[in-house]
Amino acid sequence: MRTFIKSWIPRCVQTLRSPSRTFHGNNRLLTSQLISHYESINRCEKELPEYFNFASDVLDEWARLEKDGRRAASPAFWWVSGEGEEVQWSFEELAWLSRKAANVLSELCGLHRGDRAIAVLPRVPEWWLLSVACMRAGIVLIPGTSQLTAKDLLYRLQASQAKCLISSAPLAAALDAVLPGSPCLKSKLLVGTGSRAGWLKLPELLEAASADHECVRTRSEEPMLIYFTSGTTGFPKMVVQSHSSYGIGFAVSGRRWMNLTPSDVMWNTSDTGWVKAAWSSVFAPWICGSCVFVHNMPQFKAEVIAETLSRYPISTFCTAPTAFRMLVQHDVSRYKFPSLKHCVTGGEALNPEVWAKWKMQTGLEIHEGYGQTETVTICANLKGMQIKPGSLGRAVPPYDVQIVDEHGAVLPPGAEGTIAVRVQPTRPFCSFPYVSLQDNPEKTAACVRGDFYVTGDRGSMDEQGYVWFVGRDDDIINSSGYRIGPFEVESALLQHPAVADVAVVSSPDPLRGEVVKAFIVLAAAFVSHDPEKLTQELQEHAKKVTAPYKYPRKVEFVQDLPKTATGKIQRRVLKNKEWGKA
Numbered sequence: 001m002r003t004f005i006k007s008w009i010p011r012c013v014q015t016l017r018s019p020s021r022t023f024h025g026n027n028r029l030l031t032s033q034l035i036s037h038y039e040s041i042n043r044c045e046k047e048l049p050e051y052f053n054f055a056s057d058v059l060d061e062w063a064r065l066e067k068d069g070r071r072a073a074s075p076a077f078w079w080v081s082g083e084g085e086e087v088q089w090s091f092e093e094l095a096w097l098s099r100k101a102a103n104v105l106s107e108l109c110g111l112h113r114g115d116r117a118i119a120v121l122p123r124v125p126e127w128w129l130l131s132v133a134c135m136r137a138g139i140v141l142i143p144g145t146s147q148l149t150a151k152d153l154l155y156r157l158q159a160s161q162a163k164c165l166i167s168s169a170p171l172a173a174a175l176d177a178v179l180p181g182s183p184c185l186k187s188k189l190l191v192g193t194g195s196r197a198g199w200l201k202l203p204e205l206l207e208a209a210s211a212d213h214e215c216v217r218t219r220s221e222e223p224m225l226i227y228f229t230s231g232t233t234g235f236p237k238m239v240v241q242s243h244s245s246y247g248i249g250f251a252v253s254g255r256r257w258m259n260l261t262p263s264d265v266m267w268n269t270s271d272t273g274w275v276k277a278a279w280s281s282v283f284a285p286w287i288c289g290s291c292v293f294v295h296n297m298p299q300f301k302a303e304v305i306a307e308t309l310s311r312y313p314i315s316t317f318c319t320a321p322t323a324f325r326m327l328v329q330h331d332v333s334r335y336k337f338p339s340l341k342h343c344v345t346g347g348e349a350l351n352p353e354v355w356a357k358w359k360m361q362t363g364l365e366i367h368e369g370y371g372q373t374e375t376v377t378i379c380a381n382l383k384g385m386q387i388k389p390g391s392l393g394r395a396v397p398p399y400d401v402q403i404v405d406e407h408g409a410v411l412p413p414g415a416e417g418t419i420a421v422r423v424q425p426t427r428p429f430c431s432f433p434y435v436s437l438q439d440n441p442e443k444t445a446a447c448v449r450g451d452f453y454v455t456g457d458r459g460s461m462d463e464q465g466y467v468w469f470v471g472r473d474d475d476i477i478n479s480s481g482y483r484i485g486p487f488e489v490e491s492a493l494l495q496h497p498a499v500a501d502v503a504v505v506s507s508p509d510p511l512r513g514e515v516v517k518a519f520i521v522l523a524a525a526f527v528s529h530d531p532e533k534l535t536q537e538l539q540e541h542a543k544k545v546t547a548p549y550k551y552p553r554k555v556e557f558v559q560d561l562p563k564t565a566t567g568k569i570q571r572r573v574l575k576n577k578e579w580g581k582a
Contacts, residue, residue, distance in 0.1 A: 034061055034289070035255060038248050038251040039251040042249060042251040043397040044428075044429075048220050048244055048248070049244075050220060052218065052219075052247060052248065053135055053215055054224075054246075055098065059094060059286060062091040063092045066090055066092055071091070072262065076289075077094060077125070077292050077294075078291055080296065080308075098136060099212070100206055100209040100210065101202075101206060102133040102136040103209045103212075103213050104133070104189075105117070105134065105164070105189075106139075106213075108200060108205055108209075109186070111137065111164055112138075112139075113218075115163045115164070116139070116140045116162040117140070117164035117166060118142040118144055118156060118157065118165050119272075120144045120148060120165070120167045120273070121166065123296050124191065124296070125294075126191045127143075128282070130191075135224060140224060140225065142156065142160055142162060143277065144228070144273045146271075147273075150175070154178040156228055156236075160238060161184040162182070163186040164188070164189060166189045166191060167188075168191045168192045172188075176196075187200060220248075221242045222242060223240050223242060224242055224243045224245075225241040226239065227278075241278075245429060245431070246278060246279075246376065249430030253377035253396055254284030254285065254288045257380040257381070257383070258280065258284055258285070258288075258316055258318070258344055258367075259383045260316060262289030263315075264316055265293050265312070266284075266291065266314075266315070267308070269297070270318075270319075276318075276320075276346065279346075279376070279377075293314055295308055300323060302323075302327050305319070309332075312339075318345065321345050321348050321350040322348065322501075322567040322569065323567050324355075324358055328358050329500065340362070340364065341364070342364070344366065344369060345367075345368050346368065346369045346370060346377075349368075349392075349469045350368045351487075351491045352390040354366075355387075367380065368387075368391070368392055370392040370393070374431060374453075375421065375430065376431075378395065378401055379394060380393040380396050381393035381394075382394075391468055392459070392466075393466065393467065394465045398428045398429070398430070400421065400422040401419065401461075402422065402452065403416070403467075404417050404418055404449060406418075408451065411460075413460075414461075414462065414463075416483075417460070418457070419455045419458070419469075420449065420454045421453045421455070424450075457473070469485075471485035474572075477504075478513065479512045479513065479549070480511075480549075484549070484550050486504035487504075488550065489504045489552060490503065490504050495541070495545055496537075496538055498523055498529070498534060499523065500522060500523040502561075503518070503569045504517065505574045505575040505578060507578045516551065517552055517556065518538070518554070518555050519561060519574055520555060520557050521557075521558060521559065521560060531557060538552070539552060539553075539555070
């Protein structure tokens with residue numbers, strides 16, 4: 001597949017590397033009008049259209065502007081392998097290739113509008129190509145991380161009743177073992193090199209496919225994506241997003257939070273199976289006409305991140321807080337990032353000390369944002385806002401964000417409660433909790449309190465409307481009647497030079513019911529220190545930095561912490577171990 005796709009690389013590398021990428025006159029006006037149109041809908045200043053399809057209404061519009069010379073000659077998509085191989089597509093080429101891919105899915109894989117397809121792929125160009133192709137054909141895409149186990153995949157196939165499975169040769173053998181348990185499956189599509197019995201080969205089919213394809217006229221609230229997200233109990237839940245909820249819903253955050261324009265190059269390090277890939281590697285940058293940059297990078301390495309930011313003209317960078325923590329530990333002040341001008345993060349809370357170290361080492365602030373799979377960006381530190389380190393920022397249109405109590409009543413500034421979004425009398429079009437949970441009425445009921453959709457995250461709001469994260473409802477530690485959020489304790493411990501990484505969970509205690517326990521990865525210089533003395537030192541440090549009752553009464557030093565494919569700490573794994581549920 002690499003050889004075929006590379007034959008469509010546009011000849012614009014030199015243009016993109018040049019610092020003089022600008023628009024003039026009507027060109028700037030036309031591109032600005034396209035972005036502003038969808039931003040106005042996102043802000044509810046214009047009505048949501050009855051029909052909308054991101055492929056035809058956004059990507060094809062950029063392709064037309066590009067063809068007419070109204071968009072600068074820079075790629076829409078730029079992929080690097082890390083081993084010298086690169087793929088670039090313009091919007092025109094993306095449109096052309098995705099029309100061919102849509103015909104493959106419809107005519108050869110036997111998929112029809114509304115059918116569901118699971119894609120289990122790493123960061124390869126075909127993931128983006130097939131994502132757009134599914135939009136064109138009206139097929140509902142279900143992204144999955146390549147680290148899914150056979151049991152995970154079988155559950156997703158059965159729960160979603162997916163009719164097509166898309167993957168690569170290295171994963172196909174493991175996937176075949178579970179496929180007999182999925183009677184709805186009609187076809188299997190193999191991406192990349194290699195072959196396997198019973199699997200269709202995308203490279204051959206794509207090369208022979210026609211580029212004539214009429215995009216399906218999808219309704220705005222017609223399903224487009226499904227993500228499986230873990231709940232506090234039970235199996236993962238399906239979250240459905242519509243063509244408009246993600247397709248239009250990121251216009252404001254793309255322009256105002258990520259600070260994107262048609263001349264920007266956006267790099268988001270998320271795995272393709274995580275919803276942040278849709279947020280920051282598809283919809284937000286492309287609705288703004290920006291270039292999506294992708295590094296294959298099978299494993300996170302701070303030195304690879306730093307070298308990539310130094311080598312390529314990346315202007316906007318997004319990665320998880322854990323990754324920023326690893327980067328500042330690597331000391332990126334040794335590097336020069338000549339094009340980088342804006343940094344964003346999300347997915348978990350960002351520790352204030354990591355924010356401060358990144359600014360000290362790079363001169364750039366990190367703009368934190370917050371949202372869920374069921375929503376688009378709920379809160380963010382938008383461009384031009386005063387950033388309060390440790391805050392999630394303020395509400396992003398069209399959301400009315402409040403802190404509510406257990407009955408759904410709005411709490412005053414400073415009071416701790418549940419972060420919630422107003423859904424009555426009008427539900428924001430880019431929130432889909434009711435559709436996503438339509439087969440789970442108990443879960444749906446638990447998501448609504450009065451006029452609000454409750455996120456399950458606890459926080460507070462200050463007088464200026466900034467939201468402060470405390471922790472997940474199920475992560476909150478209740479020790480002797482004191483409710484303790486793990487994030488604050490972790491932040492306090494991270495200020496000590498001995499702590500390289502940390503996760504805080506509840507641990508059973510016969511006297512207090514539960515107490516705070518810290519799992520700590522030591523910095524290299526402290527590994528040989530006496531563990532008992534170091535434990536006492538860290539406990540005293542925590543008492544001084546945060547409220548004394550929050551200090552970890554139990555400390556365990558570990559080699560590493562359990563994390564997801566995207567680098568988020570899996571506190572639940574540690575908590576289950578503590579409570580004998582592992």
